[in-house]
Amino acid sequence: MNIRLDKTANTFLILFSVLAMLLTGVLVERIVMRNNLSSIYRCRIGLNGSRLSDEFYANVKKVSSVRTANTYATQYEFVINNLGTNDLENWNIFLAMPRGSSVTDVWNVELARDDREDLVITPVNYNMTISAGGSVSFGFTIHTRRAYMPSALMLRGFKTVPPGATTASRLIIVFLIIWGAVFVGFMVARLNSRSYREKQKTDIKIILQSMNTFISFIDAKDPYTRGHSRRVAMYAAEIAKRMHLPENEIQNVYYAGLLHDAGKISIPDTVLNKPGKLTDEEMAAIRNHTVAGGNMLKQLSIPGVRETALYHHERYDGLGYPEGLRGDEIPLYARIVGVADSYDAMSSNRVYRRHLNKDEIIEEIQKGSGNQFDPTIVVYMVDMINDGYVNVVKMETADSEDGSDRLHLREEDIPGLYMGF
Ligand SMILES: [Fe+2]
Incomplete structure (x- = not known):
């Protein structure tokens, strides 16, 4: 995917x-x-023995009664019983009162008057619940001018509904x-995909470490091309990126670039480092690094790597080696690496010459467009020279003064390189 x-x-x-x-x-x-709270619940509860609600009823008890010439003072105790299966919360009670009445000796509740002068009875101490099967009680003394007995009260509250009901x-x-x-x-x-990605990351690191180890053998043989394979791999991966190849292909182009000269290991040192003109035999030995590389990499299953080693010296016009393939017959990775390889050769010092300058290189590459190189790939390479990308690669892969290899950027930081995760 x-x-x-x-x-x-x-x-x-x-x-x-x-x-x-x-x-x-x-x-x-x-x-x-x-x-779990119902919408508002109301019921009227009779105080003379009749039950007006199935779930709630009240007992009212006259605790004491004192009569003077003009007033009646009667102390009442109320008990509200909940016979239902739901608790009642946030309740209060409305009790109609005769005109001119007053209330004293209140316990367990707080009293207020509503706009009709009815008594609003609210529980104190946040004791707001009348549990299913339970009851609450409260009381007060009512002072009236005439004989009075409360007959009904209005209970209002919210019934709780058990969760899931x-x-x-x-x-x-x-x-x-x-x-x-x-x-x-x-x-x-x-978690699984993360551990899979970690494993993939480790695998890629091991592949790169193995390839770099192998490349150091080639570098040891041919110090003049030290760092060449890495630079070519980076140029080639950047070309692939600019060509909008899929990310896994960019990765494979990078591998192909790293190993394109693997066959050089088969070239005798005397030939590889010989200054001056080569004999035909020596030239054939050098050219044979393509076939040797192709053979060496036969067992490597990374797509395109073997073909690139074999065909990176083919030319677009069919005049290259080893097989004289032309145009699109040459595998794409080999065409990409071919251009990157030539650029690096021109921009590095060799036994027999110093490197060319930027303008000379651009001129040479453009001269080769359509005959030595695939013209579509030339465009990307020239862009990379002009926008300075190639200099970033050179800086990152430069040797330090003590001769040690300075490619210390992490592989995942290599510009344009997709690491596969
Ligand atoms: Fe080569």
Whole structure:
């Protein structure tokens, strides 16, 4: 699968996960805080023995009664019983009162008057719940001018509904269970894919380390081309990137660039480092590094690497070696590496000459466009020379003064190199 898609999917899943968590929060809040409260519940409760509600009834007891010439002072104790199966919360009671009456000796409740002068009875101490099967009691003394006996009161509150008791809350719980399962599955999949990516990363590091070790053998044989393979690999990967090849192909082009001269190991040192003109035999030995490289890399299953070693000296016009392939017959990676290879040769010192300057190189490469090089690839290479990309590569791969190799940027920092994760 394309890794970019993988990243998009990952981002999407993380966003989805966050959204789902928020949604869960809202739903839980609804279940816990709201969904378990009914809409407002009212019932009228008779105080003369009749039960006006199936669930609530009240006992009222006259505790004492004092009569003077003009007033009656009667102390009452009320008990409200909840016979239902739901608790009642946030309740209060309205009691109609005769005109000119007053109240004293209040216990367990607070009293207020509403706009009709009715008594509003509210529990104190936040003791707001009348539990199912339970009761609350309170009392006060009512002072009136005439004989008076309360006959009914109005109870108002919110009945709690046990979680899961309504269809909506059942649906919410089912949804939460499903989402929980999906979330756990997602996390497990994420952990798995993370450990898979870690393994892939380690594998790629080992591949690169092995290749670099092998390249150091070639470098040791031919110090004049020290760092050549790495530079070519980086130029080639950048060309592939600018050509918008898929990321795994950019990676493979990088490998192909690293190993394109693997066959050089078969060239005798005397020939490789000989200054001056080569005999035909020596020239044939040098040219043979393509075939030798192709043979050496036969067992490597990374796509395009063997073909690149074999064909990177083919020319677009068919006049190259070893097989004289032309145009698109030459594998794409070999065409890319061919241009990168020539650029690096021109921009480095060799036994027999100093490097060319920037303008000379551009001129040489453009001269080769369509005959030595694939013209579409030349365009990218010239761009990379003009925009200075090649200098970044040279700086990053330069040797230090004590001769040690300075390619110390991490492989994943190599510009244009896709590491496959
Ligand atoms: Fe070569």
